[in-house]
Amino acid sequence: MSPLSLIRHRDRLLQALVLVGLVSVWELSSRAGWVHPFLLPPPSDVLARLFADMQSGVVFVDLGLTLYRAVTGFVIAAVLAVPLGIMMARRRGVQWFFDPLISIGFPMPKIAFVPIFILWFDIYDTSKVIMITFSCFFPIVTATYSGTSHIDKWPLWSARSLGASESQLLREIILPLASPAILTGLQIALPVGMITTIVTEMLMGGSGVGGAMIAAGRFADSVGVFAGIIEIAMLGMVVIRALDWLRARLLVWHPENRAH
Amino acid sequence: MTADFGIKIEGVSHAYRGAQGQNAVGTLALKQTDLLIHHHEFHALLGPSGCGKSTLLYLIGGFIPVQTGSISTQKGPVTAPGPDRSIVFQNFALFPWKTVLENVMYGLQKKGLPEAECRDIAQAHIKLVQLSGFEQAYPSQLSGGMQQRAAIARTLAVDPDILLMDEPFGALDAQTRRVMQEELRMIWKRRPKTVVFVTHDVHEAVFLADRISIMSARPGRIEHQIDTGLGPERDESTLTDRRFVELGEQIWRLVREQAVLASRGGL
Amino acid sequence: MAAGDMRPVAAVDGRGSLLAVVALCVRYLPVLIMLAVWELVGRSGLVSQQMLPGIGAIAAAFLDLLQSGELVVNAWRSLSRAATGLGLAVLVGMTVGLLMATRPLVRTLINPLVRILYPMPKSALIPLVMIWFGLGDVSKIFLIFLGCLLPVIVSAYNGARGVNPFIVWSATSLGASKEQVLREIILPAALPDILAGCRTALAFSFILMVSSEFVIAKDGLGFLIGSLGDGGNYPAMFAVILTVAGTGFVADRLFGSFVSHRLRWKEQA
Numbered sequence: 001m002s003p004l005s006l007i008r009h010r011d012r013l014l015q016a017l018v019l020v021g022l023v024s025v026w027e028l029s030s031r032a033g034w035v036h037p038f039l040l041p042p043p044s045d046v047l048a049r050l051f052a053d054m055q056s057g058v059v060f061v062d063l064g065l066t067l068y069r070a071v072t073g074f075v076i077a078a079v080l081a082v083p084l085g086i087m088m089a090r091r092r093g094v095q096w097f098f099d100p101l102i103s104i105g106f107p108m109p110k111i112a113f114v115p116i117f118i119l120w121f122d123i124y125d126t127s128k129v130i131m132i133t134f135s136c137f138f139p140i141v142t143a144t145y146s147g148t149s150h151i152d153k154w155p156l157w158s159a160r161s162l163g164a165s166e167s168q169l170l171r172e173i174i175l176p177l178a179s180p181a182i183l184t185g186l187q188i189a190l191p192v193g194m195i196t197t198i199v200t201e202m203l204m205g206g207s208g209v210g211g212a213m214i215a216a217g218r219f220a221d222s223v224g225v226f227a228g229i230i231e232i233a234m235l236g237m238v239v240i241r242a243l244d245w246l247r248a249r250l251l252v253w254h255p256e257n258r259a260h
Numbered sequence: 261m262t263a264d265f266g267i268k269i270e271g272v273s274h275a276y277r278g279a280q281g282q283n284a285v286g287t288l289a290l291k292q293t294d295l296l297i298h299h300h301e302f303h304a305l306l307g308p309s310g311c312g313k314s315t316l317l318y319l320i321g322g323f324i325p326v327q328t329g330s331i332s333t334q335k336g337p338v339t340a341p342g343p344d345r346s347i348v349f350q351n352f353a354l355f356p357w358k359t360v361l362e363n364v365m366y367g368l369q370k371k372g373l374p375e376a377e378c379r380d381i382a383q384a385h386i387k388l389v390q391l392s393g394f395e396q397a398y399p400s401q402l403s404g405g406m407q408q409r410a411a412i413a414r415t416l417a418v419d420p421d422i423l424l425m426d427e428p429f430g431a432l433d434a435q436t437r438r439v440m441q442e443e444l445r446m447i448w449k450r451r452p453k454t455v456v457f458v459t460h461d462v463h464e465a466v467f468l469a470d471r472i473s474i475m476s477a478r479p480g481r482i483e484h485q486i487d488t489g490l491g492p493e494r495d496e497s498t499l500t501d502r503r504f505v506e507l508g509e510q511i512w513r514l515v516r517e518q519a520v521l522a523s524r525g526g527l
Numbered sequence: 528m529a530a531g532d533m534r535p536v537a538a539v540d541g542r543g544s545l546l547a548v549v550a551l552c553v554r555y556l557p558v559l560i561m562l563a564v565w566e567l568v569g570r571s572g573l574v575s576q577q578m579l580p581g582i583g584a585i586a587a588a589f590l591d592l593l594q595s596g597e598l599v600v601n602a603w604r605s606l607s608r609a610a611t612g613l614g615l616a617v618l619v620g621m622t623v624g625l626l627m628a629t630r631p632l633v634r635t636l637i638n639p640l641v642r643i644l645y646p647m648p649k650s651a652l653i654p655l656v657m658i659w660f661g662l663g664d665v666s667k668i669f670l671i672f673l674g675c676l677l678p679v680i681v682s683a684y685n686g687a688r689g690v691n692p693f694i695v696w697s698a699t700s701l702g703a704s705k706e707q708v709l710r711e712i713i714l715p716a717a718l719p720d721i722l723a724g725c726r727t728a729l730a731f732s733f734i735l736m737v738s739s740e741f742v743i744a745k746d747g748l749g750f751l752i753g754s755l756g757d758g759g760n761y762p763a764m765f766a767v768i769l770t771v772a773g774t775g776f777v778a779d780r781l782f783g784s785f786v787s788h789r790l791r792w793k794e795q796a
Contacts, residue, residue, distance in 0.1 A: 018640075022640075101561065108772040111737050113768060116768060202654070232648065
């Protein structure tokens, strides 16, 4: 093993040790009562609860619901935002109309609009999904617009001079060239969607991971709260990994995926 | 006269730790290098890419620690960077958020001089490099040649005993390069210093230097040392001087074999 | 002797400003169009006035809230909490990030924490701070602090690592000590990245401010929205929501101008 990779391994090992050390300190201080076990329950208790919930299936029901809402909202947003982003890049009129609306919407704390959606729809899934769609929409349309308008013009001109029609151009040249940027937008939007899902679930209560966590909070069930945090963390990691894998598959041809 | 040397380099070797894929020992950049540079000498280190000339310069500057051998100046052994051995880099390395004046004042402020004095000395050096009028400009507003002038002013302002220059004109276009070479000689005449000038350009080395060390391909060693003997006055007419042309040819022949070796990956 | 060419940093003149204002109006015309559509939809009766109050009603409610002081008081509570959390996050985050980049020991200790916490949506910690700190100010300030901390740490760390090493060498050869290099060279060089991280943190602070006040609050703008909604006073609810959204937007724009000014030394790409 060459010296540099040895160093990297040692580095990673040290970092892992730091984590292990912290968790051990946590377990110890919680059990020994140095920290009030209510505020910081022992990791072993949290894991035990997680296990129990997994066996009873509660975890999967909650995660499933949260995931379903997040993905639904995300997909709707993508279906609306990607075509709009492309059109904005191709037609000046479309860009002129939507650009200010989007650039105003982007930095707004969109979560503030939840009560409006509750008013318009209901207190169950519809309003949640619409809210998620709303928050996913902006990063996707921005990334799509930016990616599509910044593609290399040389392949485009070559294709045109070879006689490609507008729709062929769009499908076979523009879309593939813009896909890295579009995918990046999607990769940002999904976690945003998941956060929005969890927050809306917390606001409205009920089912789903967010709802379960806020219920645990209100009942002062700190073990449950920590279990929920771990569930969310794992969900987040799984989703991000899945997206990375998907990106690598779709962008096999792209230089970013050439082995270095 | 015995202690009146500029830089003494004795038995210096340097190895870089191996990158992935290389052997555990790493790359030997310099091998058993000995060099004595005289006081106020304009000395060029000439050689192909990867011959270790920049490494040697950084060792003199104190930016990388000496592994084997020793390097010393009149002030003693070299252990760390300092304003007695100021350096000019190829990519100018100006502080982009500071104006030209603030850049040039930086080293002076580090010396603890009062603000007004810093300003005055800085202005004088900006004038020396013919950059007057651009004190309030940011580096991003200047052309390459102007940025390098600013970098030279910044380095000279702290009045170093030794001026280190790492292919300073390499990033400039050919015309600007010629102009800068002439101006550097003029400045050096007015402010004599010991200069160590790294370059791969033979004509540049011959035009500028009193003495040239030709370095071998990796692992680097000083293969030849040549006195240019061209005298202190150098300008455009020098370029057509018979001695200059002959010397250029002679040195190029020496360098060429090293250059070929280097392009094949060294010994 | 040729002096070389100089590129201007900013072009400002009287005629330019007038053109800029006109351009701004044209740019934001679609917003006016949307507002007009909004009003029309309400007037036409397509949607009940309850669900989509007219702009006039909203404006009236806004003025009411302003006069009664309710809006100002709650806005002050919310924004001061957010500012505190954000301010602390920026200070601590910058320091930690810069130290991580320059001292390997700090990096080894802090990096694993960052990597674990980074993908964690901080809003998920709302129930946790509720348990720890109750419904008061501390829980929200702490939440905002945590949420804003990580983007700043990461951007400071990356910014510091990306500094041109020759600049650092130049500074040391000009006589700067290690502390001086950190403060006078690495910090300003990393500033573009740090400011980008702060902009993200700013957006997060608003989001966390609103979210936490929806869920666990006794006062503040989020709480106000909730209670207005519960009480059926929809025009007022809309008014406050739009105020919050607008404030977030304005804050971001102001920060953007601040950044442009601070980074005017940068090359205009």
